[in-house]
Amino acid sequence: MVLKLPLPPFCSAQLVDDLVLERANGQNEVFFNVLAAEWRQRVEFYVAERGNPESVPDWPQVAAHRKKFINLYDHPGENSVQRPILEELRKRTLQICPSCGEDGTPNTLDHYLPKAEYPQFAVTPANLSPMCDICQGQKGSETVDDEGRRLYLHPYFDDFIAEQVLRLTIGRPLNAPESFSLDPDPDLPEDIKALVVRHIGGLDLEKRYGPYFRDQYIRLLRLAQNARDKDQDFRALLPLFKEHHLDRGPNAWIHLFYAAVVDDAELVDYLADEELEEMR
Numbered sequence: 001m002v003l004k005l006p007l008p009p010f011c012s013a014q015l016v017d018d019l020v021l022e023r024a025n026g027q028n029e030v031f032f033n034v035l036a037a038e039w040r041q042r043v044e045f046y047v048a049e050r051g052n053p054e055s056v057p058d059w060p061q062v063a064a065h066r067k068k069f070i071n072l073y074d075h076p077g078e079n080s081v082q083r084p085i086l087e088e089l090r091k092r093t094l095q096i097c098p099s100c101g102e103d104g105t106p107n108t109l110d111h112y113l114p115k116a117e118y119p120q121f122a123v124t125p126a127n128l129s130p131m132c133d134i135c136q137g138q139k140g141s142e143t144v145d146d147e148g149r150r151l152y153l154h155p156y157f158d159d160f161i162a163e164q165v166l167r168l169t170i171g172r173p174l175n176a177p178e179s180f181s182l183d184p185d186p187d188l189p190e191d192i193k194a195l196v197v198r199h200i201g202g203l204d205l206e207k208r209y210g211p212y213f214r215d216q217y218i219r220l221l222r223l224a225q226n227a228r229d230k231d232q233d234f235r236a237l238l239p240l241f242k243e244h245h246l247d248r249g250p251n252a253w254i255h256l257f258y259a260a261v262v263d264d265a266e267l268v269d270y271l272a273d274e275e276l277e278e279m280r
């Protein structure tokens with residue numbers, strides 16, 4: 001599921017200065033000159049507050065002129081200062097969606113705070129991260145719930161996602177589990193747990209990844225049967241599978257799956273000793 005990404009190596013505040021300077025003598029010179037100091041301050045505040053929509057305010061005074069900001073993102077000039085930055089952010093080297101863990105190169109750049117509501121962050125590097133199309137469709141322009149609490153994890157700023165934040169529980173019966181449920185790690189602070197729950201719910205992750213876990217479970221039963229047919233000790237192999245999949249990140253679905261298997265003593269006994277049936 002979630003993946004912590006390093007903050008892009010571009011200064012978000014410096015980019016404001018460069019954009020304002022670039023507009024000198026252009027048709028929007030006065031507009032951006034008047035706003036320059038406050039714009040920079042707001043971008044600095046975004047970084048200081050780690051993009052949190054609970055504390056980063058919108059900017060009603062520029063709402064009527066949001067297109068001037070959004071155009072910087074939608075139509076960067078050939079030699080504009082933001083163009084190489086946007087190109088770098090879109091380089092598509094990542095092989096996993098940092099918000100859901102979907103395999104493959106994330107197709108879009110997501111504005112963590114959406115550009116329609118927060119046009120001042122339309123080209124702010126700290127506000128732009130890769131995301132898959134499905135997550136972007138699910139996320140839409142929502143940032144907070146009815147109680148004003150933020151909905152989504154921020155791949156650049158939520159440092160705790162560098163550790164395992166989710167636990168999978170494999171349901172029963174063991175020959176054909178009826179459920180695969182996701183919960184936040186019980187050791188997380190309560191407010192973080194609640195945020196993780198909102199992220200899972202907002203991106204519909206339990207439903208989206210149910211079939212994936214079911215497939216992995218079918219594969220697990222076959223692996224167990226194959227190992228036992230060769231007189232291998234499947235009980236001893238399981239921690240190695242978990243360890244092996246850690247290289248995709250502690251919150252990668254495959255790692256969460258094997259972590260759930262290893263922690264489930266009844267399931268381990270079943271895989272190692274009981275009569276196994278092919279699951280369909």
Ligand SMILES: [Zn+2]
Nearest residue numbers: 097100132135
């Ligand atoms: Zn995704």
